[in-house]
Amino acid sequence: MLTPWGIGVLGLVAIPSLLAIYWSFTDFNLFTVPRWVGLDNYVGLFADPVFIKSVTNTLYMTGVGVAVGTSMGLGTALLLQRTGRTTSTLRAVIFLPAIVPPVATGIVWTFILNPQYGLLNAGLKAFGIGPIGWLSNPDFAKNGLLMMVLWGTVGQVMVTFVAALQEVPVDTLEAASLDGAGPVRTFTSVVFPSLRGVLLYNVVIATLFYFQFFEQAFVVSPTNLGAPAQSTLTYALYLYQQAFTYLKMGNAAAMSVMLLIVSSLVIGAFFAISRRAGKR
Amino acid sequence: MISTLSGPTTAQPVGVSPSRLPRRRAARQRSRTAAVLRLSVGITIAVGFLIPLLWMITGALKTSEEVTASPPQLIPSSLHLENFVDAVNYIDFWAYLGNSVIVTVFSVIGTLIACIPAAYAFAVLRWRGRDTTFGVVLFSMMLPFPAVMVPLYLIFKNLGFLGTLAPLIVPPFVGQFITPAFSSALAIFLLRQFLSQLPYELVEAAKVDGAGPLRLLVQIMLPLAKPVIVTVTIMTALSSWTALVGPLIFLNSDSLSTLSLGLQLYQSQHFTAYNLLLAASTLFVLPVLLLFVLTQRYFTAGATQGAVK
Numbered sequence: 001m002l003t004p005w006g007i008g009v010l011g012l013v014a015i016p017s018l019l020a021i022y023w024s025f026t027d028f029n030l031f032t033v034p035r036w037v038g039l040d041n042y043v044g045l046f047a048d049p050v051f052i053k054s055v056t057n058t059l060y061m062t063g064v065g066v067a068v069g070t071s072m073g074l075g076t077a078l079l080l081q082r083t084g085r086t087t088s089t090l091r092a093v094i095f096l097p098a099i100v101p102p103v104a105t106g107i108v109w110t111f112i113l114n115p116q117y118g119l120l121n122a123g124l125k126a127f128g129i130g131p132i133g134w135l136s137n138p139d140f141a142k143n144g145l146l147m148m149v150l151w152g153t154v155g156q157v158m159v160t161f162v163a164a165l166q167e168v169p170v171d172t173l174e175a176a177s178l179d180g181a182g183p184v185r186t187f188t189s190v191v192f193p194s195l196r197g198v199l200l201y202n203v204v205i206a207t208l209f210y211f212q213f214f215e216q217a218f219v220v221s222p223t224n225l226g227a228p229a230q231s232t233l234t235y236a237l238y239l240y241q242q243a244f245t246y247l248k249m250g251n252a253a254a255m256s257v258m259l260l261i262v263s264s265l266v267i268g269a270f271f272a273i274s275r276r277a278g279k280r
Numbered sequence: 281m282i283s284t285l286s287g288p289t290t291a292q293p294v295g296v297s298p299s300r301l302p303r304r305r306a307a308r309q310r311s312r313t314a315a316v317l318r319l320s321v322g323i324t325i326a327v328g329f330l331i332p333l334l335w336m337i338t339g340a341l342k343t344s345e346e347v348t349a350s351p352p353q354l355i356p357s358s359l360h361l362e363n364f365v366d367a368v369n370y371i372d373f374w375a376y377l378g379n380s381v382i383v384t385v386f387s388v389i390g391t392l393i394a395c396i397p398a399a400y401a402f403a404v405l406r407w408r409g410r411d412t413t414f415g416v417v418l419f420s421m422m423l424p425f426p427a428v429m430v431p432l433y434l435i436f437k438n439l440g441f442l443g444t445l446a447p448l449i450v451p452p453f454v455g456q457f458i459t460p461a462f463s464s465a466l467a468i469f470l471l472r473q474f475l476s477q478l479p480y481e482l483v484e485a486a487k488v489d490g491a492g493p494l495r496l497l498v499q500i501m502l503p504l505a506k507p508v509i510v511t512v513t514i515m516t517a518l519s520s521w522t523a524l525v526g527p528l529i530f531l532n533s534d535s536l537s538t539l540s541l542g543l544q545l546y547q548s549q550h551f552t553a554y555n556l557l558l559a560a561s562t563l564f565v566l567p568v569l570l571l572f573v574l575t576q577r578y579f580t581a582g583a584t585q586g587a588v589k
Contacts (some may be wrong), residue, residue, distance in 0.1 A: 001397035001398065001399070001401040001405070001493075002398050002401045003453055004393070004394045004397075004398075004411075004453060004454045004462075005394055005395070005398040005454065005455035007450065007454050008454030008455040008456035008464070009393070009420065009456070010433075011435070011454065012428070012432065012451055012454065012456040013420055013423070013428065013456065015359060015431070015435070016432050016435065017427070017428060017431070019431040019434070020427065020428065020430065020431050023431070026585035044325055076322075076325060076393075078521075079318055079321060079325075080322050081321050084454075086319065087319075087322065090323065090325075090326040090578060093326040093329055093330055093581070094325065094329045095580065096329065096330070096333070096572065097329055097332070097333070099518060099568050099569075099572050099579065100333070100565055101521070101522030101524075101540055101564060101565065101568065102522065102524055103461075103524055103540050103543050103544050103547075103561075103564070104336070104543070104561040104564055104565050107336075107543070107557055107558070107561050108332050108333075108335060108336040108339075108561065109332065109334070109545055111339065111554060111558070112335060113512075115432070116348075116350055117349060117352060118352075119331070119335055119352050120513070121537075122351050122352045123351075125351075129323040132489075148362060149444075151329065151332060154329075155329070159580045159584050160584050162584075163580075163584040167450045171332075175448040184289045192449070193544040195459060203420075204539075208422055208424060210426060210558075211424060211458070212426050212427075213526045214426065214460075214524075214525055215525060216458060218524065218544075219524070219544060220530070222544060222547065222548040223548050232308065235426075236424075239426050239429075240429075240529075241428070241431075242297075243429075243430045243433070244433075244529070246519035249430060250538070252430045253430060253431070253586070256427045256428065256429075256430055256431075257427075259424055260423075260424070260427040261285075261427060261428045262421065263422070263424050263427065264419075267419060267422045267423075270469070271418070279443070
């Protein structure tokens with residue numbers, strides 16, 4: 001019963017990972033035979049300012065994206081946790097962007113964020129702000145990109161929190177209210193502790209998402225990846241560029257291996273923490 | 281299964297002791313004000329989330345001058361439905377659509393064929409090393425695709441898959457459907473979760489009746505697992521329909537493009553015909569929106585299961 005899956009894991013996960021590890025120590029361009037170069041690829045990458053830029057860009061987007069996305073998801077969940085027709089319709093509307101294809105998201109948002117005729121700047125103008133080059137000014141481009149990603153992810157985070165909130169036992173809430181706990185106190189000492197698992201899950205999933213963030217970043221500037229001035233060049237975009245634009249398979253493999261290691265550490269930490277929490 | 285978008289409509293009792301009636305009335309007044317406030321904030325946020333979609337649809341109905349007017353023209357002068365015809369004629373729409381349908385259908389079939397038996401093996405059958413092997417599933421559920429995309433490209437090249445749709449069609453059949461939104465590993469996880477919650481007496485009863493593991497799966501468990509199978513089907517179809525990375529890397533010719541990739545190519549080549557671009561996007565998003573409206577609860581079931589369990 002497991003055979004097809006076993007073949008898949010072996011052929012399409014295990015072997016590629018091992019190949020990536022081997023190739024990361026070689027120099028080749030698809031047409032030549034891999035030549036052993038030791039740690040040259042790794043050393044070369046860390047001396048490459050564009051690589052460093054892709055790492056810092058990714059870390060910035062991870063930090064801001066995870067923090068803002070998780071708090072917005074939790075905020076909307078708390079706001080709309082009640083059952084009922086109106087709130088569930090509102091939740092559905094906020095969730096809706098999650099199913100919009102990234103290509104369409106990228107197209108619509110490039111249009112909305114346009115400095116001249118974009119809807120956002122027209123709105124901000126009413127408050128005397130702007131015009132801001134949301135995707136054309138290197139200082140703002142990452143935030144413009146984050147806006148469109150958050151549009152699509154907040155709803156997903158929200159529904160996980162709503163599910164967890166609805167599992168908080170009603171009698172515990174009643175007991176807290178009888179003991180004279182106000183809404184803030186109830187949240188911090190009764191509701192929040194029961195959200196910890198979902199919170200951790202969302203932080204980990206979002207972190208891994210931003211580590212491999214590619215699609216919308218590709219769509220906003222497909223002909224000049226990372227534009228303007230490499231401000232939106234994510235780690236995955238640069239990996240793609242190394243492999244399929246420059247044909248530096250060794251460099252791409254080295255980047256794959258580093259992504260693999262860092263992601264594995266995050267996943268490992270997640271399982272370790274949730275197991276410990278489960279034991280308590 | 282938890283469905284958080286359209287949950288049951290049970291009102292939560294307010295826990296106030298009956299001896300403090302005047303205070304209770306004041307509290308009720310206050311909570312009503314809070315509820316109104318909460319609702320209006322909620323509506324504002326929801327409208328904000330809806331605007332980009334509305335902007336896409338109205339933009340698809342404008343002329344090319346209206347769509348780039350500054351300040352923006354909110355409502356199209358008249359409904360320029362011909363934009364949809366132009367957009368379809370402008371690109372190889374039907375060929376892209378055909379490719380998208382083929383890839384989506386095979387992804388769903390492959391995922392169900394590979395993942396249902398695997399989930400069954402993890403949930404019901406007892407064998408040595410089961411939990412360790414399931415650890416591999418959990419791990420691969422979160423593994424970043426970019427980490428393996430370069431080796432995969434070369435493996436597919438050596439297998440002669442490049443230049444065909446095979447790189448997107450074959451992996452689901454061996455339980456390796458991988459997109460940013462959904463994956464085979466997640467499908468196995470959801471299916472296992474469901475199957476392992478079924479009462480074990482079912483298995484024992486089937487054994488007494490002399491049913492083998494295959495009959496037990498097909499005749500008893502599959503009918504019961506219908507909701508989760510529907511969830512997996514919808515999630516696979518949706519993420520296959522919308523995926524960009526896979527098609528971008530493995531389908532390097534225009535005639536093989538899926539709609540996702542085709543739209544992307546169209547965007548990079550004709551960046552200026554915004555109304556047509558938005559019309560094409562609308563046509564691309566429409567089936568997904570329809571699917572969502574019809575099967576809402578399965579979407580959230582897929583989104584929440586991993587988190588809460």
